[in-house]
Amino acid sequence: MRNYYPLAGIIMMLLMLPQALFGQTTVRGTVTDASSGNTLPGVSVVVVGTTVGTTTDGTGSYTIQLPETTGKLQFSFLGYESRTYDVTAATTTLNVRLQEKITSLSEVVVTGLATTVKRANAANAVATINSKEISGITTPQTMDAAISGKLVGANVVSNSGAPGGGIAIKLRGITSVFGEAQPLYVVDGVILDNSSISAGLNAVTAAAAGGNPSSNQDNASNRIADLNPDDIESIEVLKGASAAAIYGSLASAGVVIITTKRGATGKTQVNFAQDIGVATVSNLLGVRTFTEERVRDTYGASAVPLFLEAQRTGQIFDYEEELYGNNGMLYNTRLNVSGGNERTRFFVGGLLQDEEGIVKHTGYNKKSLRFNLDHTLSDRFDFSLSTNYINSSADRGLTNNDNAGVSYGVSLSSTPSFAYLFPDEFGVYPDNPFAASNFLQTRDLVTNNESNDRFLGGLTINAMLYETDMSTTKLVLRSGIDFYNLRTRAIFPNTLQFQSEGRGTGGASIQGNNYNLNTNFAAFLVNNLSVSDNSLNFTTTIGATRENFNQDQVLNVATKLIGNQTNLDQAGAVEVNQNRIKERNKGLFFQEEMNYRDRIIATAGLRLDKSSNNADVNDFEAFPKFSLAVNLGNFDFWQWESINLFKLRAAYGESGGFPPFGAKYSSLVAFNTGGQAGLLPFTQRGNENIQQERQKELEGGLDVSVLDSKVIFEGTIYQKTVSDLILIQNLPQSSGYLTQAVNGGELRNRGIELAVTVRPVETDFLKWESRTSYWVNRSEMTELDIPPFALGGFGNTLGTFFIEEGESVTQIKGIKGDEGVQKLGDAAPDFQMNFHNFLTIKNNLSFSFLFHWKKGGDNINLTQLLTDLGGTSPDYDDDDDGDGETNAEERVGALGVTAEPFVQNASYLRLREIGLYYTIPATALQSVFGTVVRDARIGVSANNLFTITDYDSYDPEVSNFGGNGLSTGVEVTPFPASRRMFFHLAIGF
Known part of the structure; x- marks a missing residue:
């Protein structure tokens, strides 16, 4: 059937x-x-x-x-x-x-020059900032401003508030006294130059003629400011030698790895954004209220008639408001186009930025165009191309240190409110009888401009050489180019009060041309091997690198200008200076990574470097690294299901620091005697035995994730030692030289970094993510083989940084009455914290804010002393302690007796960023625009909305002498910080 x-x-x-x-x-x-x-x-x-x-x-x-x-x-x-x-x-x-998660243990971080690892498996503490944190809350003026207050383990200080940026970043404390103290920046594999190039203003301000020997006090910006923050997808910061060892001697101060946005497979997306805002001064000191008696006591009887006439005619002016009170309009337009298919993906980003400063005739203008391309040639070959062209122009005004009394702030400090400084109907400005310059005339007639054309290009080629079920081997080729032409132009007409006949140089035209060309090349073989049914994985990397750095700086100072001419050849005297720097580095790199079921992850690596800056150009320096991470939460014995990650980690690494360019040579300088030109030895003798500085760092940490990553804790402790510290030693005059660079000390940094990320609310109606971070660093000069020495500041009378064995590297010393020279403070903060929050309501309304708290850390404040000496301090006549002596009299009376009043606590609590955005529902957009408009968002935001501080000046975050060395936290009438507020509109097509 x-x-x-x-x-x-x-x-x-x-x-x-x-x-x-x-x-x-x-x-x-x-x-x-x-x-x-x-x-x-x-x-x-x-x-x-x-x-x-x-x-x-x-x-x-x-x-x-x-x-x-x-x-x-x-x-x-x-x-x-x-x-x-x-x-x-x-x-x-x-x-x-x-919505992208703000914090994710699954994000990928760098472990090698050609490899990455999940953050949950990383053995190093790597700080990361994503695009939402960089530019998603508010619109930063420059990239360096976008990271302020966000990097755990970093001390970020603004050089001033001048348009065009300029910051000093120190990762895990001081890493060098005379060497490179700023981190290395790498953008899409391209090593970026971040020089701060002087505009030559010292020829007029005589800034370097005072107690601070710093060669750069011209308030120059950093070149990292050229990048468009909106182009950046993520930033990873390798803070310590254990992570940064993969870059060898270039990583002496850490590494900042920047990845820009790229295209994705799918329909072409067009995103347009327009920001309109206003910049206002964050804080004004105020002005002194004058009476006839106060005028007579401060300026003498001859000034009384001038005051009485000004009082009678109502011509009492708030010059601080007049100088710094401009409401600068801010415009930022962005257009991004991206898309692609399975083989080709592209991203094109354009920026038009036009911002006015809080001082008239200052501002920042930038145009940027980015083109990134990813293409898969075949199953075995693909490449990625990154290109960026930037044109920028910054009018930075005339601020910061000045020993000639001609900058805005210094001349303002001694100018009372009853002086008349405005021009007449013919545009002629009166002389300022109380100062060396009429700062309104200086503001309106002086030019101090930095303009730059820059091209960044990077190419990465991946070739799969061998592939089986168990093993793959690929070749990675990488090259990068960074070229820019920076032009500085400072014009001081001879009609200025301080440039007129008999008072100055008869006018000055200071023009600089700076060419910079950096190239870097690398080749790597990367093998991945999986054994035991993929439970054990090995990643082996071997490769070679080469970096070429070429910088040619020409600065021309023309004085005694003929009439209103500004050409260099239309002057009575011309001084030409040229500085050329060439460096050639080569490196070899080996690294082995092992991962056993995401339970045990170990890495060992070795970097070999040689450089033209080394005493022996053929000598390879070796920098090893080791790390180990153990994820206890992934083992079978782990019973606590609510704790999904419990990782112990430890890492050790070494990196170097190249000697300063030319330190091994005895230089020659030109001289002229009787019309005969020749060369003379420079005052610093070369050291043919100079060695690299060497960092050794050991760090340990614990990472814990609870309740499916609703609570994430990250904790790190570290100790970093820098030996063979390069210092400048004084020589006996009988040697024929004054100084020599030597390896003469050792310093140590110890610190703690803690971060807690929580998601206390996660419902369909409300999502809230909050991150709180805490970090502290303590430094000490553990060895000093040369006599203790002062570095930076204004000497013992006003406070100076002082290097001595057994003390903090950033200590500030000065006279203290009968006690003599004593420690009065320290520029390093006691600790720093930030509090970052992101709230989303019904997926349409988002609210974000960032608080930054810096506890402790002292500044040397010369601004207050200058206003006291000039008789204009707003609290000049107050008597806070009720002893019958005014505040100004007490401070001025301390001059020469104690430096305590000038070393001031610079603690602050700052609302760095706040933003509120509304995403228009798709149904509402479709009813009006159909399918043309994909999404739209409107919002408002602010930067530096308020700062709570007891510091007695414009901004506690200041570093007038630049940020490469120890002289952060020194203030001389800076360009004040600004408050920035925006309205935003973004449309996607």
């Missing part, structure tokens, strides 16, 4: 098919990034409560069939917040936008 059961089963299935189809719902849609609008391939789409699921394709699209007519769809993707939606029989299309 024949068996008909199979046929019957088929017939029953066919009969039930219509009923089954009737009881199902098919949903289609596209998943995109909520911030950028880029499509997201590989997103998991699952029917909640079932095993039914799918993933989005290369264009971010998906199609899924629910077993029932209603249900819930859950969308999840690595690094993004999961979303769940209700689905009914009427739901046929569901487009989803996923």
